[in-house]
Amino acid sequence: RADYLAVYLSQGQLIAVIEILSPGNKDNTNGLRTFVRKAGKLLRRGVHLLIVDLFPPSVRDPRGIHKAIWDQFKEEPFDLPPDKPLTLASYVAGSEKVAYVENVAVGDPLPDMPIFLTEDHYVPCPLEASYQVSWSVFPAALKGPLELPTK
Numbered sequence: 001r002a003d004y005l006a007v008y009l010s011q012g013q014l015i016a017v018i019e020i021l022s023p024g025n026k027d028n029t030n031g032l033r034t035f036v037r038k039a040g041k042l043l044r045r046g047v048h049l050l051i052v053d054l055f056p057p058s059v060r061d062p063r064g065i066h067k068a069i070w071d072q073f074k075e076e077p078f079d080l081p082p083d084k085p086l087t088l089a090s091y092v093a094g095s096e097k098v099a100y101v102e103n104v105a106v107g108d109p110l111p112d113m114p115i116f117l118t119e120d121h122y123v124p125c126p127l128e129a130s131y132q133v134s135w136s137v138f139p140a141a142l143k144g145p146l147e148l149p150t151k
Contacts, residue, residue, distance in 0.1 A: 003019065003022070004017050004018060004019040005017070005018040005019075006018075007115065007117070014045075014047055015046075015047060015048060015117055015118075016047060016048040016049070016050070016115050016116060016117060017042055017047055017048075017049050017050070018049075018050045018052075018115060018125065019039075019049070019050070019051055019052070020052040020054070021035070021051065021052065021053045021054070021055060021065065023055060025065075026053075026055055026058055026060060026061060026065070027058075028060075029060055032058075032060045032061055032068065035065075036065075036068045036069055036072070039051065039069045039091075040069065040072040040073070042093070043069075043072075043073070043091055043093045043097055044093075045093070046093045046094075047093055048090075048091060048092055048093045048115070048116035048117070049089075049090070049091040049093070050088075050089070050090045050091075050113055050114070050115050050125060051065060051066070051069070051087070051088070051089045051090075051091070052088055052110075052113075052127065053065040053066075053086060053087045053088070053089075054086050055086070056085045056086065057080060057085055063078055063079060063080055064078075064080045064085070064087045064103075065087055065089070066078065066087050066089045066099065066101050069089070069091075070099055073097045074097070078101075080103060081103050083105055084103035084104055084105045084108070085103070085105065086103065086104045086105065086106070087101060087102075087103055087104075088101070088102045088103075088104065088110070088111065088113050088127070089101045089102075090113050090114045090115065090116065090122075091116075092116050092119055093116070094119035095119075100113070100114060109128045110127035110128040110131060111127065111128070112124040112125060112126050112127065112128075113125045113127060
């Protein structure tokens with residue numbers, strides 16, 4: 001089962017992880033706590049992260065997944081825009097942790113997000129383009145129930 005994509009140096013060193021959250025990461029207190037701890041552990045080990053959370057906040061993460069992760073490093077205010085409750089966050093795992101956060105709403109195009117390879121260098125992750133390519137080859141019979149009716 002693949003829950004994340006890992007980026008390694010040729011010598012085998014893990015340098016970045018990309019994770020798209022699933023409902024199981026947030027549907028109970030233990031699942032959320034386990035995910036948040038894992039994210040914090042990776043950042044403390046020097047592994048950069050890109051987190052894609054396309055599920056609205058719950059009672060367990062009322063300010064979103066970024067706030068839950070970030071509170072392990074810096075206790076600072078963070079409010080989700082009410083009209084953009086979904087979170088994309090890219091974390092630099094250097095000596096000083098840095099977060100780049102984008103909020104989106106259902107129907108918004110997904111922005112490109114950085115996947116950091118070092119503290120100073122990243123490659124862009126084309127989330128919207130990747131989604132569109134995947135959707136274009138998704139079986140038509142399964143698309144119907146997922147598509148919004150056109151007006």
